[in-house]
Amino acid sequence: MAILSANFDVEYFVGGFGEGLDHPECIACGPDHLAYAGGEAGQIYRIDTEKRTFEEYANTGGHFVGGLAVDADSNVYACSGGEVKRVTPSGEVSTCFTGAPDREIATPNYPVFDADGNLYVSDSGTWNQDNGCLFKVAPGGQGEVWETSLTSFPNGLALSPDGSYLYAAISEVRPRVSRVAIKEDGSAGTVSTVAELPEAVPDGLAFDSKGNLFVSCYRPDRIYRVAAEGPLDIYCDDPEGTMLAAPTNVAFCGTDRDIFLSANLGRWHISEYRTDSVGAPLHYPKLS
Numbered sequence: 001m002a003i004l005s006a007n008f009d010v011e012y013f014v015g016g017f018g019e020g021l022d023h024p025e026c027i028a029c030g031p032d033h034l035a036y037a038g039g040e041a042g043q044i045y046r047i048d049t050e051k052r053t054f055e056e057y058a059n060t061g062g063h064f065v066g067g068l069a070v071d072a073d074s075n076v077y078a079c080s081g082g083e084v085k086r087v088t089p090s091g092e093v094s095t096c097f098t099g100a101p102d103r104e105i106a107t108p109n110y111p112v113f114d115a116d117g118n119l120y121v122s123d124s125g126t127w128n129q130d131n132g133c134l135f136k137v138a139p140g141g142q143g144e145v146w147e148t149s150l151t152s153f154p155n156g157l158a159l160s161p162d163g164s165y166l167y168a169a170i171s172e173v174r175p176r177v178s179r180v181a182i183k184e185d186g187s188a189g190t191v192s193t194v195a196e197l198p199e200a201v202p203d204g205l206a207f208d209s210k211g212n213l214f215v216s217c218y219r220p221d222r223i224y225r226v227a228a229e230g231p232l233d234i235y236c237d238d239p240e241g242t243m244l245a246a247p248t249n250v251a252f253c254g255t256d257r258d259i260f261l262s263a264n265l266g267r268w269h270i271s272e273y274r275t276d277s278v279g280a281p282l283h284y285p286k287l288s
């Protein structure tokens with residue numbers, strides 16, 4: 001049984017559903033109120049959170065699937081096989097982004113849309129090589145290297161609810177959550193540290209409607225919460241690593257964004273949490 005922090009008004013850890021997924025790292029909410037996840041062998045899953053069922057409807061070509069983003073037409077943008085791939089609702093897969101003219105993307109890890117349809121993508125680089133960066137892809141597909149100082153395996157991303165900052169989980173060297181100010185012209189501004197996470201490997205990020213930031217960790221099997229006005233606390237912790245098993249990504253899903261889910265890279269299920277938090281609205285741009 002997982003342990004919940006006594007600092008939050010959350011009664012119990014609910015448990016897992018969707019047993020049978022192939023080591024999912026990612027979980028994302030679509031405009032159709034479905035959840036989406038990816039598998040170790042390229043699987044793209046579509047999840048009905050009300051019926052608690054899922055289906056594999058596409059495959060990226062046998063390549064591990066990292067983070068996901070979804071547009072207004074429920075096309076999924078998946079980091080997989082050294083590219084960002086576009087997956088249509090019917091399961092057709094095509095290459096969406098491979099890098100900028102001056103730099104190819106090495107290890108695309110997580111994508112997130114802003115209100116204007118720009119797609120920010122973390123390039124984690126190589127573990128312990130300090131060679132990551134952040135890309136930005138315009139709605140027409142033109143990509144650029146957007147930020148170059150966050151080099152130590154930049155991982156999960158989240159846009160602040162007001163759209164003024166891009167938050168990034170930095171997984172190694174000095175594990176932390178950083179944020180990059182987005183200037184009026186769309187360029188990257190000041191970089192600052194939001195929370196230090198020593199002896200952890202932060203991976204995924206998600207905001208609730210009150211501005212609290214949830215941080216899921218590959219190690220330990222834990223989810224932190226960074227309060228909008230307050231300290232960093234442990235939100236959920238599983239010392240046994242069974243219900244939370246390398247909870248790499250988190251998302252608020254469902255019709256009302258009140259179903260809090262995490263993917264479990266270490267096992268075969270999606271975990272669900274009983275909470276009174278509601279997710280911040282996401283951006284689903286119309287791109288075609």
